[in-house]
Amino acid sequence: MKRGRLLLVGLLVGLGLGFLFGWGLWPVQYHDTTPAQLRPDYRDEYLRLVALSYQVEPDLAQARARLAAMGDTAPFPQLVARIEAWITAGASPAALEPLIQLARDLGVDTPVMRAYLQEAQP
Amino acid sequence: MKASWVWLAVGVALGLAAGLIYTWGIQPVEFYDTYPPLMREDFRADWIRMTALAYAYDGDLERAHLRLQRLAPEEIRQELLQTLDAAVASGRPLSALQRLATLAQDYGADSPAVRVYAGEETVILLSTPTRAPTVPPPAAAAPSPTSTATATPLTVTTTPTLPPIPHVILPTPTPLPPPYRISQTIESCLPEPRLAISLTASVTVTVRGREQRQTIGLPGKELWLLGTDDADHAFTGLRPAQGLGYADFSVKPEHSYNLYIGTPTGAPVATLKTAACTGTGEGDRWQSWLIILQATGSP
Numbered sequence: 001m002k003r004g005r006l007l008l009v010g011l012l013v014g015l016g017l018g019f020l021f022g023w024g025l026w027p028v029q030y031h032d033t034t035p036a037q038l039r040p041d042y043r044d045e046y047l048r049l050v051a052l053s054y055q056v057e058p059d060l061a062q063a064r065a066r067l068a069a070m071g072d073t074a075p076f077p078q079l080v081a082r083i084e085a086w087i088t089a090g091a092s093p094a095a096l097e098p099l100i101q102l103a104r105d106l107g108v109d110t111p112v113m114r115a116y117l118q119e120a121q122p
Numbered sequence: 123m124k125a126s127w128v129w130l131a132v133g134v135a136l137g138l139a140a141g142l143i144y145t146w147g148i149q150p151v152e153f154y155d156t157y158p159p160l161m162r163e164d165f166r167a168d169w170i171r172m173t174a175l176a177y178a179y180d181g182d183l184e185r186a187h188l189r190l191q192r193l194a195p196e197e198i199r200q201e202l203l204q205t206l207d208a209a210v211a212s213g214r215p216l217s218a219l220q221r222l223a224t225l226a227q228d229y230g231a232d233s234p235a236v237r238v239y240a241g242e243e244t245v246i247l248l249s250t251p252t253r254a255p256t257v258p259p260p261a262a263a264a265p266s267p268t269s270t271a272t273a274t275p276l277t278v279t280t281t282p283t284l285p286p287i288p289h290v291i292l293p294t295p296t297p298l299p300p301p302y303r304i305s306q307t308i309e310s311c312l313p314e315p316r317l318a319i320s321l322t323a324s325v326t327v328t329v330r331g332r333e334q335r336q337t338i339g340l341p342g343k344e345l346w347l348l349g350t351d352d353a354d355h356a357f358t359g360l361r362p363a364q365g366l367g368y369a370d371f372s373v374k375p376e377h378s379y380n381l382y383i384g385t386p387t388g389a390p391v392a393t394l395k396t397a398a399c400t401g402t403g404e405g406d407r408w409q410s411w412l413i414i415l416q417a418t419g420s421p
Contacts, residue, residue, distance in 0.1 A: 018143075056209075
């Protein structure tokens with residue numbers, strides 16, 4: 001009986017130490033993450049980079065693959081959400097135009113984007 | 123008493139093992155807010171590549187540095203060089219190539235393409251001879267600002283209120299010579315027709331106190347080859363082993379081509395037609411050329 005109690009106490013102590021080491025002191029180190037796991041500000045930056053590099057290398061398949069790497073596939077809700085948020089926030093045309101062009105080339109067109117483009121036209 | 127401690131140790135060991143299996147294997151800490159250096163190698167490479175292309179587009183160097191923060195410099199250098207080489211091979215605009223090369227150089231990368239596009243050579247202008255609009259008057263001809271009153275009646279006097287008129291010689295306008303002339307054409311017969319260009323300039327250098335004329339290659343010059351149904355362009359200097367002013371083109375048999383330097387407008391530097399070699403006795407071989415062009419002005 002006493003042995004069983006000692007074993008149980010040992011198990012609990014060991015389990016506690018295991019949690020302490022596994023979650024706290026030596027957690028699993030992630031080195032091979034994907035763009036989908038980036039911090040939100042880096043994800044925004046990633047979207048910008050996809051759009052800007054598309055201006056230099058207009059390879060739509062590659063842009064699509066890059067968006068997919070951050071978990072954004074058709075109808076590209078993350079891209080649309082960021083564009084609309086930046087339009088609302090009054091971002092500069094220089095920052096918005098590459099994103100809007102990419103979205104349109106991907107076949108995405110929303111009323112907010114249409115309204116922005118109509119306003120932007122002289 | 124001793125047996126009791128053994129049971130306790132066994133319990134701790136089992137518990138520890140179970141805890142680690144659970145925390146490392148079954149329910150590990152999940153990272154949602156990672157940053158670029160933690161991404162997988164191919165994603166990191168793509169991040170660097172996109173940053174370079176974004177810089178080529180917007181020219182925002184500060185932002186490019188921020189985007190590349192905390193990434194390994196060697197990885198950055200390697201990827202920037204690959205991006206530049208790919209951009210050169212794809213015929214991206216010169217301004218984009220220069221920015222890519224500048225960014226690569228900024229991170230200490232070095233390659234022939236970096237030297238060509240980020241070096242001083244890229245700001246060499248096409249050698250267009252210019253003429254000085256005026257010739258300054260000789261010192262003796264300068265009028266005296268003060269009047270003189272001498273006993274000699276033939277002494278020239280000037281009115282102090284009038285400004286002195288410089289002795290101006292207006293050059294007779296003559297058409298400027300073309301910036302390059304063909305210095306040598308070397309013809310050969312190859313299985314596939316090729317056109318190689320070597321842009322050179324003659325410069326004066328001082329060696330041990332003596333001035334000497336030397337012929338140097340001109341890198342970073344854009345060459346255009348317009349055919350009857352196609353067009354191609356290349357930059358000199360991407361094969362330094364062949365010379366800094368070297369570039370070559372694949373051409374089609376039985377086609378006519380016009381060669382331009384800088385922009386594909388105006389009078390071509392050379393016009394060529396690829397034809398079969400005759401009398402070689404080695405099957406189908408085609409005329410190929412190495413044309414050496416020399417800048418007519420100073421580079």
